[in-house]
Amino acid sequence: MSGAGSEIEIYKRMAARRAADLVEDGMTVGLGTGSTAKYMIERLGERVAEGLRIEAIPTSIDSAEKAVKAGIKLTDFSKHRVLDIAIDGADEVQRGTLHLVKGLGGALLREKIVAQSAKRFVVIVDNRKPVDHLGERAPIPVEVVFFGWECTAERLMECGAVVAKPRMDSHGHHYITDNGNLILDCVFGLIDDAEKLQQRIGSIVGVVEHGMFLNMTNEVFVAMDHGVERWERK
Ligand SMILES: O=C(CO)[C@H](O)[C@H](O)COP(=O)(O)O
Numbered sequence: 001m002s003g004a005g006s007e008i009e010i011y012k013r014m015a016a017r018r019a020a021d022l023v024e025d026g027m028t029v030g031l032g033t034g035s036t037a038k039y040m041i042e043r044l045g046e047r048v049a050e051g052l053r054i055e056a057i058p059t060s061i062d063s064a065e066k067a068v069k070a071g072i073k074l075t076d077f078s079k080h081r082v083l084d085i086a087i088d089g090a091d092e093v094q095r096g097t098l099h100l101v102k103g104l105g106g107a108l109l110r111e112k113i114v115a116q117s118a119k120r121f122v123v124i125v126d127n128r129k130p131v132d133h134l135g136e137r138a139p140i141p142v143e144v145v146f147f148g149w150e151c152t153a154e155r156l157m158e159c160g161a162v163v164a165k166p167r168m169d170s171h172g173h174h175y176i177t178d179n180g181n182l183i184l185d186c187v188f189g190l191i192d193d194a195e196k197l198q199q200r201i202g203s204i205v206g207v208v209e210h211g212m213f214l215n216m217t218n219e220v221f222v223a224m225d226h227g228v229e230r231w232e233r234k
Contacts, residue, residue: 009035011126011223012089016040018221018228019087019122025053028080030114031067032088033060033107036124040087045070057083059114060107061178077117086118091138091211092131093123093220098233099194101134103141103211106167106177112209112216120218127224134194134212139163139185141211142201146174149182152206156186159200163187181208 016039023029023044031041041063048054048071055075058064067074088111092101100123102108115121131137142164144152153164167175167183174182191197194212201210220231 008126008128012036012124013039014228015124015126015221015223016087017043018230019124020044020047022087022120022122023047023052023054023085027054027084028075028082029054029056030083030086030088030118031056031058031063031072032086032111032114032124033058033063034089034105036089036126037063037087038066040124041066041070041072044072048072055080057114059088059110060105063107081117083114083118085120085122086114087122087124088115090123090125090129090213092134092136093125093129093217093222093231094134095130095132097215098123098217098220098231099134099215100213100217101138101140101211102213103143103183104138106141106175106183108141108211109143109177109179109181109209112213115213115216121216123217123220125220125222127222130222133190133192135188135191139187140191141167142184142186143177143179143181143208143210144184144206145208146180146182148206149184152204153184155204155206156184156201159197159204160188161186162189179208
């Protein structure tokens with residue numbers, strides 16, 4: 001199967017709808033980015049059409065457009081410093097810790113700002129995303145400023161990356177984030193000490209943010225063949 005009816009798409013939709021149904025009247029909601037978050041935005045749009053009143057902060061221009069199309073009222077951090085809930089997808093979820101890798105969709109910086117501003121950060125994934133070690137199925141995306149990116153890539157290699165290459169778009173140009181920066185997709189192999197790695201990456205001049213989300217997730221909805229499991233951080 002392929003397209004919207006494929007098994008994976010059904011799983012994404014199942015997880016997304018479960019999380020969207022946590023949202024209550026009057027809440028401010030962080031809207032994630034990606035093909036799973038899309039279903040959450042759709043479901044919230046259905047609920048808004050039924051009378052749910054919410055205000056939302058999107059994590060990307062793409063999600064803002066989807067939210068407006070779905071009839072969801074947008075707001076911003078000038079009006080709300082704290083969100084009641086944020087719901088987002090992920091590229092990896094580490095079993096037990098619920099540490100994440102995010103950013104294959106390019107929105108990691110805004111996603112992290114929104115996640116850290118939320119009282120409750122809920123992650124929605126299909127059964128391909130759980131891992132034992134970060135770095136198992138995805139590179140670590142690192143958002144960097146354009147100036148001197150070649151030097152920043154070398155510093156990332158000194159931190160243990162075996163690959164630190166700029167993401168390209170479908171036209172063969174550098175992929176540019178909504179914030180006007182580049183993404184370096186970094187392969188570190190299986191990551192044993194994510195806390196230490198995050199400290200080292202965070203200290204590199206030129207790095208804006210990285211895609212490891214450590215100690216941020218409150219719960220995860222994982223869709224699989226027997227239904228949707230709800231995991232809480234231990
Ligand atoms: O971090 C992200 C975007 O920056 C996405 O949440 C992540 O890439 C998962 O996307 P998808 O649900 O399409 O697999």
